[in-house]
Amino acid sequence: MIVSALTSSSNILATARESDRALKAAISRLSREVARSADEEAVAELASLLSIASPHHVRSDEVLRKFGLQMGRGFSFWSEILLNRLASRSGGQSPVGLALNPKLRGYRFADLLGVRRPEVSDKFRLADLPLLPNTIIKPESGTGSRGCYLWLAPDTWRYVRSGQTLQGSSRLYDHASALMDPEGREKPIRDRWRYEELILEDPDNGVPARDVKFYAFYGEIAFGLEIRRDRETQTRHFLPDNNETIFPLTLKRNSFEGLGASKDELASIKRISKAIPAPFMRIDMLRSADGLVLGEFTPKPGTVAHFTPEWDHKMGEMWRHAQARLTNDLLSGAGFQEFKQATCD
Structure with a gap:
């Protein structure tokens, strides 16, 4: 069995390397052809190959920029999360967003921003x-x-x-x-x-607050996740601007007709997100009878490896744009005083 597994792994590795070389060579050839003639069939063939390509398959981005082509694996939300983890484990600095992971730090940050959060006790055995x-x-x-x-x-x-x-x-x-x-x-x-x-959504009937979790990229929201737990657990992903239900995960979920979020609530989430010097943070809220209440901050969502290729790409692109906006703000003197004060211990 061990020999068979090793042989199988060896064959897979050899096939992957050969496919990798073939893909790189084909993209290089088609890129030269498109640059010379702008042939529509060649552009379409190149776009097809790029849909499964990574950055190391492409030697120049000139043709991509000229014809508006993209690599299917050029941006990846999961890759950004994974690379951050690997960098911190290999001696690099831990991602900034992790500083808000401890519940009490997150609550201290919320207090400084004037965001409502639940009252919490001291520690007990x-x-x-x-x-x-x-x-x-x-x-x-x-x-x-x-x-x-x-x-x-x-x-x-x-x-x-x-x-x-x-x-x-x-x-x-x-x-x-x-x-x-x-x-x-x-x-x-x-x-x-x-x-x-x-926190109760319906105090008269004892209905607990539903979760409303926002995938936020330094002031921009990709979508929200609504979870209702009063009966069986039901989940729903929705676009922030029009409350449309979406299905960004490969995992099957029991969806329902949710409430979404108001314009004022979305504005509040964006304000919180822009007060955090990190390209991504999931901001987890609870829907009370009179509005949203902070639950916690989640820099590493548990389902991060289960987004569809389309949403993984979109969120990876949002991450990179958020990182650029954050860098510009830092260079312009943004102080992030509330964040520093909340995480200084």
Whole structure:
């Protein structure tokens, strides 16, 4: 089996290298032909090959600029995220946006910007954690909704990740304790917990706030993600300007007819985004009965590797344009004082 796998890998590697050389040579040949004659068939053939090309396949961008052609893999949101991670692991500086990842820093930043956010407690060990009405229990650090418990009624909690209802404090403590087990299937959660104010969309009926998460590129919004958890978990991606439902992920999702975001809300998100000296930040909000409330900042979304090729390209292009705008603002003296003050510890 091992020999077979190695042979297979070797064949794949040889085929990939040959295809790589062939693609580079064909693009070079067609580029020269198009530059000489501007033949429509040659332009169309070149465009077809460029749709699967990366920058190392192209020796000159002159023809691309002249005929408005693009490389299908020239821009990539996933590549930008991945390269940032690799650079920081190889001794480079961590991406600036990570400074807002800790919840309390993000809340401090929101306070400085005058953005509403939930009230939050100090840290507790699980055994000492108070179980209070109208609160959410969360680990100090975690990913997604793992370890998050939503108060539903006296002595009744919902585990947000699965939708499971837990009756009684002992069941909640047992469930949370299992998440801290070093022998469990997933990385154990540290025994550091907080509770925070429960934001409700419909206080009269106890309907929890839906998530409204914005993929923001230094003042520009690609789209929003709306998540409703009052019954089963339902998700919906929407364009910010017209509330049109889109499907940017290769993953299948249970969509619904959502509320989107108002012009004032979008303006607020853009203002927050431009106060962060990073080309990308997902700004996660909660929809309360009287408007959006900050949830958290997410510099590395969990679904980042699952966008369709079209959206991965579009967001990669938005990243590069955002980086250029950010650089110009920094050269013009932008101070980002709120960000510096919030992250100075």
